[in-house]
Amino acid sequence: xxxxxxxxxxxxxxxxxxxxxxxxxxxxxxxxxxxxxxxxxxxxxxxxxxxxxxxxxxxxxxxxxxxxxxxxxxxxxxxxxxxxxxxxxxxxxxxxxxxxxxxxxxxxxxxxxxxxxxxxxxxxxxxxxxxxxxxxxxxxxxxxxxxxxxxxxxxxxxxxxxxxxxxxxxxxxxxxxxxxxxxxxxxxxxxxxxxxxxxxxxxxxxxxxxxxxxxxxxxxxxxxxxxxxxxxxxxxxxxxxxxxxxxxxxxxxxxxxxxxxxxxxxxxxx
Amino acid sequence: xxxxxxxxxxxxxxxxxxxxxxxxxxxxxxxxxxxxxxxxxxxxxxxxxxxxxxxxxxxxxxxxxxxxxxxxxxxxxxxxxxxxxxxxxxxxxxxxxxxxxxxxxxxxxxxxxxxxxxxxxxxxxxxxxxxxxxxxxxxxxxxxxxxxxxxxxxxxxxxxxxxxxxxxxxxxxxxxxxxxxxxxxxxxxxxxxxxxxxxxxxxxxxxxxxxxxxxxxxxxxxxxxxxxxxxxxxxxxxxxxxxxxxxxxxxxxxxxxxxxxxxxxxxxx
Ligand SMILES: Nc1ncnc2c1ncn2[C@@H]1O[C@H](COP(=O)(O)OP(=O)(O)OP(=O)(O)O)[C@@H](O)[C@H]1O
Ligand SMILES: [Mg+2]
Numbered sequence: 001x002x003x004x005x006x007x008x009x010x011x012x013x014x015x016x017x018x019x020x021x022x023x024x025x026x027x028x029x030x031x032x033x034x035x036x037x038x039x040x041x042x043x044x045x046x047x048x049x050x051x052x053x054x055x056x057x058x059x060x061x062x063x064x065x066x067x068x069x070x071x072x073x074x075x076x077x078x079x080x081x082x083x084x085x086x087x088x089x090x091x092x093x094x095x096x097x098x099x100x101x102x103x104x105x106x107x108x109x110x111x112x113x114x115x116x117x118x119x120x121x122x123x124x125x126x127x128x129x130x131x132x133x134x135x136x137x138x139x140x141x142x143x144x145x146x147x148x149x150x151x152x153x154x155x156x157x158x159x160x161x162x163x164x165x166x167x168x169x170x171x172x173x174x175x176x177x178x179x180x181x182x183x184x185x186x187x188x189x190x191x192x193x194x195x196x197x198x199x200x201x202x203x204x205x206x207x208x209x210x211x212x213x214x215x216x217x218x219x220x221x222x223x224x225x226x227x228x229x230x231x232x233x234x235x236x237x238x239x240x241x242x243x244x245x246x247x248x249x250x251x252x253x254x255x256x257x258x259x260x261x262x263x264x265x266x267x268x269x270x
Numbered sequence: 271x272x273x274x275x276x277x278x279x280x281x282x283x284x285x286x287x288x289x290x291x292x293x294x295x296x297x298x299x300x301x302x303x304x305x306x307x308x309x310x311x312x313x314x315x316x317x318x319x320x321x322x323x324x325x326x327x328x329x330x331x332x333x334x335x336x337x338x339x340x341x342x343x344x345x346x347x348x349x350x351x352x353x354x355x356x357x358x359x360x361x362x363x364x365x366x367x368x369x370x371x372x373x374x375x376x377x378x379x380x381x382x383x384x385x386x387x388x389x390x391x392x393x394x395x396x397x398x399x400x401x402x403x404x405x406x407x408x409x410x411x412x413x414x415x416x417x418x419x420x421x422x423x424x425x426x427x428x429x430x431x432x433x434x435x436x437x438x439x440x441x442x443x444x445x446x447x448x449x450x451x452x453x454x455x456x457x458x459x460x461x462x463x464x465x466x467x468x469x470x471x472x473x474x475x476x477x478x479x480x481x482x483x484x485x486x487x488x489x490x491x492x493x494x495x496x497x498x499x500x501x502x503x504x505x506x507x508x509x510x511x512x513x514x515x516x517x518x519x520x521x522x523x524x525x526x527x528x529x530x531x532x533x534x535x536x537x538x539x
Pocket of ligand 2: 057058059102179
């Protein structure tokens with residue numbers, strides 16, 4: 001297996017790794033999105049993935065729960081290889097993951113309470129009042145208790161995102177994948193979500209992957225930051241290290257400066 | 271040119287194969303699901319939805335087709351002296367052919383398109399992905415109840431279509447043309463056998479199942495964006511329509527051959 005960026009994204013041997021991607025390639029038509037990325041998620045750590053819009057961050061998350069299948073490469077969950085498992089066998093593994101979709105992906109045909117209760121109903125045999133209690137608890141964690149009877153169509157974008165987060169954590173998963181959890185939220189709300197991510201990690205030992213553009217949030221929640229650039233990870237380190245990283249591609253992203261060429265193309269038109 | 275035809279053919283065959291796999295997966299969830307309470311709980315609202323959407327249009331269609339058949343055939347039947355057998359012509363056409371086809375097409379139009387749009391939107395907004403990510407099988411959750419609703423309700427709707435058509439024929443024959451009511455019903459009872467009803471039933475079940483599988487497949491495989499969903503809906507209806515007509519031909523040929531080899535020819539006059 002060719003692994004051009006072998007050093008980047010691999011974990012040191014002293015941590016138990018829960019999810020492992022090895023040399024994952026993914027192409028959509030002519031567009032090569034992932035070019036052999038390797039990634040180790042260590043138990044109890046929060047990994048942040050940053051990168052430009054459209055670089056393939058959501059695609060990586062989808063590979064971890066096998067919503068997408070790699071063209072080449074392997075995906076492991078604990079000591080099981082899952083990239084070649086049939087859908088039916090994945091049903092046993094997937095409830096251990098919580099997935100917050102970028103746009104929420106709430107079920108339109110269900111109320112907020114039914115949405116959050118859905119995974120609980122699917123995978124446990126709890127009584128109705130127990131389910132109601134869990135739903136209430138999860139919704140208050142995201143600051144939305146009381147909207148149980150509303151429908152997704154009636155909610156704002158930020159509310160929908162938070163309901164989706166409540167649904168993602170409904171089964172107390174061991175791994176949570178957050179696709180831009182703070183996008184579209186006001187700063188205080190965003191900070192509540194940051195605190196929630198930290199709390200879940202500290203108190204329940206959850207392993208998380210957070211995709212975000214929000215560097216404040218990244219700095220606050222992460223144990224480790226990865227930067228995806230043109231199909232490969234070009235940075236892997238702690239929040240402190242990224243601040244001092246000299247790579248211009250990383251610098252631009254961290255400081256929120258645009259690239260020289262992008263600026264030029266604006267000036268030509270103006 | 272040739273390569274264009276070639277690649278189109280390859281794509282169609284591939285799509286047909288995918289559809290076959292899709293249907294097979296549906297069956298694998300359906301059979302064990304039949305004895306599970308949850309399956310029926312999920313299907314209940316869809317029964318209501320399908321019935322509610324289609325019953326009125328189907329009754330109207332059946333009535334007018336019955337009227338047209340009766341009015342158009344009356345003169346010819348009368349010239350041959352068979353006008354008292356008008357009910358046979360109207361009802362037999364409906365029971366064997368028109369009822370199942372009309373009900374199938376109406377369900378495809380009123381329900382199939384809506385199913386494709388609903389599932390297509392769910393796919394585009396990643397709700398189907400969300401189901402999978404939560405360890406719930408979208409085919410089991412979404413396709414099985416929709417399939418059951420179409421499969422079981424199309425025969426029922428066919429029955430209503432036949433009834434309305436027959437009554438409309440009765441109206442023309444008895445009320446407008448003065449044929450005795452008893453004669454109208456007597457010849458229907460004489461001519462129409464369990465066999466005919468069975469053929470109509472088998473057809474309507476097949477149409478209902480086929481259109482549900484086409485509609486759901488199209489929804490699951492639609493392209494992104496509102497335009498993709500719209501396209502999938504149109505294609506879903508057109509395909510269902512064609513498949514219904516083709517199936518009708520083959521099933522009809524098969525059963526009439528079977529009938530002849532079992533019972534021989536039966537004259538209705
Ligand atoms: N199912 C798919 N079919 C075809 N192309 C896809 C699919 N999913 C993603 N892509 C393409 O892959 C690329 C990466 O998409 P992805 O959603 O991972 O970006 P991202 O890094 O999450 O961007 P953003 O920050 O804007 O969400 C995009 O160019 C997108 O068009
Ligand atoms: Mg994304």
